[in-house]
Amino acid sequence: MDNSIATPIAEYIAGVILKNPKRVIRPDEKLISSGLIDSFHLVDLGLFIEDKFGVRIDDSELNAETFDTLEQLVALIASRR
Amino acid sequence: MLATETSPSAAVGRLVLDQARARNITLFVASVLAAYALQPAMPIRQMDFWLPTASLALAVIIWAATSPALAAHHRPDRATLTDAAIIGGIVLGVAALRFVEPLEGLITRTPPPAVPSVLVALAIVALLALAAGRILGSRPAWTTILVVGLTALLFALKFEPLTQALAATLRAAQGQAAAQASALDVRWLGFSYIFFRLTAALRERASGRLPDMSLREFVTYAVFAPALIAGPIDRPERFVKDLRASFAFNWPDATEGLRRIATGAFKKFVIADVLALFALNEANAAQVQGAGWTWLLVYAYALRIYFDFGGYTDIAVGIARIFGVRLPENFNRPYLKPNLTQFWNCWHMSLAQWFRAYYFNPLTRALRTRAWAMPAIVFLGQVTTMLLIGLWHGVTPNFAIWGLWHGLGLFIHNRWSDFAKARLVIPPERPRLQQAVNIAGALLTFHFVALGWVWFALPDVALSLSVFARLFGL
Amino acid sequence: MMLDRPSALRILAKALALFVALNVLFALLNPLPALGRLSLYNVVWPGRARLPYGDDPAKSYNLSLFDLNAMFASHELAGATKRDDEFRVLLIGDSSTWGWLLRNEDTLAGQINAMRLKTADGRTVRAYNLGYPIMSLTKDLLVLSHAVEYRPDLVVWLVTLESFPANEQLAHPIVQRNADAVRALIARYGLRSQPNDPALVTPTFLDRTIVGQRRALADWLRLQAYGALWGATRIDHHIPQTYEPAQRDLEADSSFKGMQPPTLPKDALAFDVLDAGIRMADEAGASALIVNEPILISPGRNGDVRYNFFYPRWAYDQYRALLQAHLAARGVAYLDAWNLVPQEEFTNSAVHLTPKGTRLLAEALAGTITGRR
Numbered sequence: 001m002d003n004s005i006a007t008p009i010a011e012y013i014a015g016v017i018l019k020n021p022k023r024v025i026r027p028d029e030k031l032i033s034s035g036l037i038d039s040f041h042l043v044d045l046g047l048f049i050e051d052k053f054g055v056r057i058d059d060s061e062l063n064a065e066t067f068d069t070l071e072q073l074v075a076l077i078a079s080r081r
Numbered sequence: 082m083l084a085t086e087t088s089p090s091a092a093v094g095r096l097v098l099d100q101a102r103a104r105n106i107t108l109f110v111a112s113v114l115a116a117y118a119l120q121p122a123m124p125i126r127q128m129d130f131w132l133p134t135a136s137l138a139l140a141v142i143i144w145a146a147t148s149p150a151l152a153a154h155h156r157p158d159r160a161t162l163t164d165a166a167i168i169g170g171i172v173l174g175v176a177a178l179r180f181v182e183p184l185e186g187l188i189t190r191t192p193p194p195a196v197p198s199v200l201v202a203l204a205i206v207a208l209l210a211l212a213a214g215r216i217l218g219s220r221p222a223w224t225t226i227l228v229v230g231l232t233a234l235l236f237a238l239k240f241e242p243l244t245q246a247l248a249a250t251l252r253a254a255q256g257q258a259a260a261q262a263s264a265l266d267v268r269w270l271g272f273s274y275i276f277f278r279l280t281a282a283l284r285e286r287a288s289g290r291l292p293d294m295s296l297r298e299f300v301t302y303a304v305f306a307p308a309l310i311a312g313p314i315d316r317p318e319r320f321v322k323d324l325r326a327s328f329a330f331n332w333p334d335a336t337e338g339l340r341r342i343a344t345g346a347f348k349k350f351v352i353a354d355v356l357a358l359f360a361l362n363e364a365n366a367a368q369v370q371g372a373g374w375t376w377l378l379v380y381a382y383a384l385r386i387y388f389d390f391g392g393y394t395d396i397a398v399g400i401a402r403i404f405g406v407r408l409p410e411n412f413n414r415p416y417l418k419p420n421l422t423q424f425w426n427c428w429h430m431s432l433a434q435w436f437r438a439y440y441f442n443p444l445t446r447a448l449r450t451r452a453w454a455m456p457a458i459v460f461l462g463q464v465t466t467m468l469l470i471g472l473w474h475g476v477t478p479n480f481a482i483w484g485l486w487h488g489l490g491l492f493i494h495n496r497w498s499d500f501a502k503a504r505l506v507i508p509p510e511r512p513r514l515q516q517a518v519n520i521a522g523a524l525l526t527f528h529f530v531a532l533g534w535v536w537f538a539l540p541d542v543a544l545s546l547s548v549f550a551r552l553f554g555l
Numbered sequence: 556m557m558l559d560r561p562s563a564l565r566i567l568a569k570a571l572a573l574f575v576a577l578n579v580l581f582a583l584l585n586p587l588p589a590l591g592r593l594s595l596y597n598v599v600w601p602g603r604a605r606l607p608y609g610d611d612p613a614k615s616y617n618l619s620l621f622d623l624n625a626m627f628a629s630h631e632l633a634g635a636t637k638r639d640d641e642f643r644v645l646l647i648g649d650s651s652t653w654g655w656l657l658r659n660e661d662t663l664a665g666q667i668n669a670m671r672l673k674t675a676d677g678r679t680v681r682a683y684n685l686g687y688p689i690m691s692l693t694k695d696l697l698v699l700s701h702a703v704e705y706r707p708d709l710v711v712w713l714v715t716l717e718s719f720p721a722n723e724q725l726a727h728p729i730v731q732r733n734a735d736a737v738r739a740l741i742a743r744y745g746l747r748s749q750p751n752d753p754a755l756v757t758p759t760f761l762d763r764t765i766v767g768q769r770r771a772l773a774d775w776l777r778l779q780a781y782g783a784l785w786g787a788t789r790i791d792h793h794i795p796q797t798y799e800p801a802q803r804d805l806e807a808d809s810s811f812k813g814m815q816p817p818t819l820p821k822d823a824l825a826f827d828v829l830d831a832g833i834r835m836a837d838e839a840g841a842s843a844l845i846v847n848e849p850i851l852i853s854p855g856r857n858g859d860v861r862y863n864f865f866y867p868r869w870a871y872d873q874y875r876a877l878l879q880a881h882l883a884a885r886g887v888a889y890l891d892a893w894n895l896v897p898q899e900e901f902t903n904s905a906v907h908l909t910p911k912g913t914r915l916l917a918e919a920l921a922g923t924i925t926g927r928r
Contacts, residue, residue, distance in 0.1 A: 019503045035423045038495060039437060040459055043445040058288055059442035060281075060316070063434055065409075332563030339567075355776055359783035364614070374787035381783065 001027055005053065005074045012048050013070075017041040027071040032064040049073075055080045101328040104404055108305070108324075109164075109297050113137060113171050114188060115306035120270040122190035124263075125248065126255045130193040131202075132269045134172060138206040139231075140303035141168065141296065143279050145210035145218070146227060147286035149293050152218030164296040169203050224283045231283075235276045238269060240476035271309040273473065277435050278303050282317045284439050294321050307400040311393050313411045313431035316438075320406070328405040338402035345395025348388045356385035361538045366548050375551045382538050383531040387416065390429070409434070416530070419522030421487070421494045424530060432470065441466045459495050464488035474537070479545060483536040490529055578764035585763060587771055591624025597634025600782030603791060604631055604659040605684040606698070607778055614793035616784035620774040621732035627701045629778060632683045637706050642678035644924060645685050645702050645841075647695050647832075648713030651848055651906040652686025654913075656794050659684075661910035663713075666917040672925050680924055682711075690717045692828040693724040693748065696740055697733060699832050703839035709924060710836040712829075713848045715906055716874040717865050719824040720812050721747060725754040732756055744831035798903045802864045803855030811870035819873040826881055833887055844888045844923060847878060849896040849916060851905035863905035890923055892916055 006027070014023040017037055031037045037045065039062075046057045055077045057066075067073040116133040123129060145151055150158070157165070176193040193199070217223050237243040241264045248266035249259040282299070285291035294302070294317060302320045359365070360382040369375050394411040401408045415428035425433055441462055448458045464485060471484020507515045532552075539545045549555075596602045606626050609617030620626065627633055637643055646652050646664050654662030660669065664684035672680035685702050687694060695712065702710070724730070725748055730737055734755035741750050761767050785791055809816055814823065829845070836843040850871070851863040861867045875893060882889040900912030908916065 020506075033426070035420075035426060038422055038498075039441060040445055040455070040462065040495070043442050043449060046442075047446065047449055058290060059446065060285065060288075060290070060438035062442050063437065065319075336563045336566060355780045358612075358777060358780040359616075359787070365616075365784055365788060368788040368790055370788065374783075377783055378787060 001071055001074050002078055005077050006070055008052060009045075009049070009073065010070060012045070013037065016048075017045065025070055027074075028069050030064075030068050031070065031073075032068050049077060053077050053081065100330060101326075104328050105297070105301070105324055108404060108406075109301045110167070110171065112301050112304045112306040112309070113168060114175070115309060116271070116304045117175050117188045119306075119309060120190070121268060123266055123268060124261075125251050125257060125266050127191065127194045128251065128267070129190045130176065132267075132272075134199075134202065135269070136271065136275055136304055137168060137172065137300065138202075138209075139275065139279060140300045141165070141206060142210045142213050143227060143282060143303075144294070144296050144299040145214035146216075146224055147221075147282055147291055148214065148218065148296075148299075149286075149291070151214045155215075155218075157214075161296045164300070165207070167297070168300065172203060173199060221287050221289065224287050228280050228283050231276055231280055235273070235473075236476065238267060238272060239472065239474075271304065274308065274310075274312050274314060275303055277312075277314045277432070278317070280439065281314070281435060285317060290318070292318050292321050298324055305401070305406075307397040307406075308408055311390070311397070312429075313394060313397065313409045314435050315408055315431070319409070323406045326405070334405060335403050338399040341395045341399030341402060343399075345392040345397075345399060347392070348395060349392030353385050353389035353392055356381045356388065360385040361535065361548070363540055363544065366539055366544055369548075369551065372552055372554045375548060379531050379535060379548075379552065382534050383416070383527070386534065386537075387412070416527050417523055418526060419519040420498070421490045421526050421529060422498070424526050425487070425491065428530075436466050436470060440469065456496065460492050463491040463495065467491065477540070478542050479536050479539060482542065482545075483533055486533045486536060490533075578766060581765045581768070582760055582763040587622065587768060587775075588624050590772075590775060591622045591626075592628050594625065594628035594633070595779045596629040596782050597631065600786045602631030602634040603629050603782075603785060604665070605653050605662065605791065606630060606687050607781075607791075608653065608688050609792065611793050612777070612781065615791060616781045616788065617791045618774065618777055618781065619729075620771070620778060621729055622771060622775060623697065623701055623729075623733060623736070625775050625778055629782065630683070630685075632685070632702070632705050635681075635683075635705075640678050642674045642680045642708050642924075643706060644680055644682040644709045644711060645699075645705070645707040646682055646711050646713065647699055647702065648686040648846075648848065649690045649695075649715070649718060649906065650686065650688035650904075651715075651908060652713045653684065653688050654686065654792070655688060655904070655907045656798065656902045657792075657908075657910060657913065658794065659789070659791070661913060662686075663913055663917055663920075666910075666914055667920065667924070670917065670921055672921055674925050678708075686713070687729070689727045689729055690715070691724055691727050691730060692718045692825045692832070693737065693740075693746075694727055694730050696744075696828050696832050696835070697730060697736060699835055700736065700740060703835055703841070707836070707839060707841040709844060710832075710839075710841050711844045711846060711920065711924070712832060713846045714829070714878075715848045715850065715865075716811075716824075716871055717906075719826075719874065721823055721825045723812070724748050724825050724828065725752055730755075740831065744834065745827070746831060747825070747827050801851055801901050801904050801907070803851075803853045803898070805853060805855060805857040805861045805864065807857045807860050809860050809867045809869065811867050814870065816867070816869040819870045819877070821877050821881075824874070824877065826877075829881070830885070833885070842888065844890065844920075845878075845882055846920065847875065847889075847891045847893050848906060849892050849894070849908065849912065851898055851901040852894060853905075854898055865905050888923070890919065892919055895919055 010025040011021070013025050013031070015021040025031075029036070032042065042062045043059075046059075046062055050056055057076070061067075067076050116136055117130065120129045120133050151161070173196065175188050176196055176199040178188060179192045213227075217227070237247055244264040244267055245262050248264065249262035251267065252259045252262050282291055282302075298321050299317075301324065302315065302317055305315070305320070308315065359378060361378040362382075365378060369378055391412045398408045398410065409431045411430050411432075413427040413430065415424050418424045418427055444465070445458060445462050448461065465488070467488030468481060468484040471480040471482075471487075474480045474483075507518060532549075535545050535548050535552075539548065607617055607629055608619050609615035610619065612618045632645075644667070652663055654665070657665075659665050662684055663686075664682040667680065667682040670680075674680060683705075685698055687698055692714065695714075695718065699710065699712075725737070731754050734757055737748070737755060738750040740746060741748055758767070765772070811819070812823075814820075833843045833845075850866065852858075853861070853863045859868070862871055871893075875891060879889065879891065896908055896912040896915050900909045900915070901907060902909055
């Protein structure tokens with residue numbers, strides 16, 4: 001997993017979405033299907049990724065099927081850069 | 082996935098390829114035929130022929146409007162013409178059954194129209210498809226027109242005064258008494274779900290993400306027999322992936338499919354049908370006496386709708402599975418979820434997913450980039466999404482209230498969890514407390530949803546209010 | 556889960572074997588009578604005030620079935636403990652006793668209970684409605700054979716000529732589908748019906764499997780489910796706003812069941828079944844009261860030939876005389892209420908009473924009931 005992608009995303013999820021900067025996001029932790037990230041913050045996460053990495057995640061891709069863990073998300077971003 | 086997939090033997094490989102082709106043709110032909118066979122008869126003559134034909138026509142026209150390949154080559158290729166000929170052949174074949182007396186009524190419930198008028202209809206559809214390809218093929222953004230058109234049609238079919246007007250027009254066209262028109266005259270089997278599949282394709286095309294699908298693949302996707310009546314709602318990209326994956330009939334998928342069918346049949350035809358005998362409905366809502374009994378009927382309705390729809394989904398998923406198609410799931414133990422947000426992540430999931438992808442996410446994104454305050458976005462996003470989901474069931478005050486009920490519920494839960502997230506954290510060393518909170522949350526959520534069904538199950542506001550009054554002994 | 560073909564086939568074969576084994580076991584053990592006694596009524600749902608019967612389940616929250624065990628288990632009688640001061644009265648009869656087009660409080664049993672009668676020795680009269688909308692004395696006897704288990708003090712048996720024809724005793728599905736029980740009654744009471752009568756349904760082995768009994772199983776399940784709506788609404792019968800009133804203008808036809816005047820032969824009537832019922836009540840320690848139920852005496856056209864749709868005058872008059880003489884000879888209590896109710900108090904049939912008509916009958920019965928023992 002590319003930490004240059006993973007670390008900012010993990011920090012964003014913990015600090016901004018979960019409002020708990022000390023929270024550790026494990027690479028294989030279920031983010032969407034577990035309800036950890038709700039649908040509003042999912043859109044925010046998409047916008048954040050677009051800003052930060054210049055990779056567009058389409059509205060129809062914001063679901064657990066496309067990515068449910070940090071690992072999968074990082075792989076998706078890496079594949080599109 | 083399959084043992085044979087990795088087989089080095091070329092002969093086996095060809096066999097698998099042939100099986101996949103045979104399977105795809107079977108699914109294609111069977112789905113087109115099923116669109117006619119499953120459509121119930123209606124008081125308007127020949128409607129049980131024309132409505133399935135209209136489903137197919139919409140699929141063909143929207144394929145033409147969205148096919149990247151057709152747009153690139155400007156004219157249909159050989160495979161497309163073959164597929165179009167197969168569809169036309171089946172439609173004509175269904176119509177021609179009126180001449181074969183022992184087979185009459187085999188596919189359609191009532192005698193189909195005469196062959197010449199079917200030929201004219203087919204020609205019109207072909208012309209419309211060519212025009213759609215010409216005009217929209219190179220302008221994906223313009224496909225929004227078709228989304229608007231489909232939505233208007235859906236609205237006409239869900240809003241009783243309009244449906245009645247439509248019925249009157251159709252009756253007049255068939256030379257029947259327009260005065261007797263009723264909304265029940267136009268029960269277009271599967272259109273509610275065909276709408277979602279076709280709009281999904283149009284939106285994906287507009288965003289440039291629609292895979293290049295053959296006409297055959299697209300029509301199979303739009304009217305896929307197991308999912309025709311009540312979903313699940315698949316996405317084009319996912320569906321076509323299954324159609325193109327190598328396939329060989331295999332026992333693991335077949336046994337799993339049969340298991341799902343058996344479970345689904347038990348849920349739907351035993352559990353749901355027994356619960357239906359005493360689930361809340363228009364008649365018994367006015368007759369029930371006492372709060373306790375009223376609660377019982379509401380609980381029965383809540384469980385019945387879950388087992389009925391869940392059982393139906395199991396059957397659809399099971400049938401598709403035997404043919405190597407993995408339809409998306411619709412339910413994931415929704416009534417055991419600790420809050421309303423998670424409930425909606427696990428109830429009619431393919432519908433919720435559709436609304437997220439094509440309505441809620443774009444809306445949220447737009448408002449987010451306009452820097453609206455988060456609570457305002459959440460309110461607008463949740464409430465309008467749920468309102469639309471409510472109205473999709475029918476444009477009535479009760480379905481609207483049901484949608485608002487859930488929209489406001491989701492908004493309140495969102496605000497609460499936002500508030501509690503930083504303040505009320507249950508430490509991981511207290512799993513018992515977490516468990517207790519989850520159970521209490523699940524009970525609360527279930528009751529919120531169950532009370533919501535009081536709006537959903539009954540036809541008018543006054544009756545629902547009287548049920549609420551009885552539930553709470555007012 | 557990865558299954559290869561042989562193991563998948565093995566699973567299917569096992570499932571099939573299990574299915575066959577369960578069906579064979581079911582047919583051998585015949586658990587339906589035991590299942591019938593198992594009931595949510597009187598435990599979760601309140602017991603029913605009358606036996607289950609309904610031809611429009613969606614409206615009446617009630618259904619017709621053939622399993623007498625399940626029918627009785629759903630009745631409030633099955634859940635009622637008899638107190639020492641209860642004088643238990645069981646009402647047996649046809650649809651007029653069951654209370655067609657009547658709410659439970661308006662049926663004969665409902666109105667007798669509303670009177671709060673006391674017997675001479677101070678016991679409280681409690682009447683139970685065991686009517687069933689079929690006109691056959693053999694059906695009545697079948698119902699009574701279950702009812703006597705519930706310690707009656709008095710069996711009130713309401714009869715009418717239409718229940719008597721000997722050759723129609725078995726002409727009803729509920730009788731035919733309880734063939735074993737009917738045969739046992741024939742044997743025990745020496746009834747004239749034939750135990751090998753082809754009308755009596757003898758189930759084959761396949762009929763007794765789960766597949767063969769799926770209708771009975773589904774009926775049992777639906778009966779249990781409808782208990783919720785019975786409890787919730789207290790509705791067990793759909794009473795329409797309007798109905799076709801009983802026929803007043805009659806055909807000038809003097810025949811009765813193919814018989815012509817002048818004589819109604821006594822052996823054409825099932826007095827043997829009546830005697831069996833009286834004996835059955837006696838064996839259970841209860842006394843019997845036979846009531847000739849009120850009929851519509853029609854004021855309309857051809858009223859001089861017929862009393863009503865069912866009965867030509869000659870046949871009915873002779874039936875009354877025969878019944879009177881028969882019971883007098885045996886010293887059985889008898890109330891002839893045939894002309895008790897004026898014609899305007901009949902509803903959709905010549906034996907179905909309005910609440911007011913039923914009230915007249917209840918009042919007539921009250922004295923007879925409280926005067927006993």
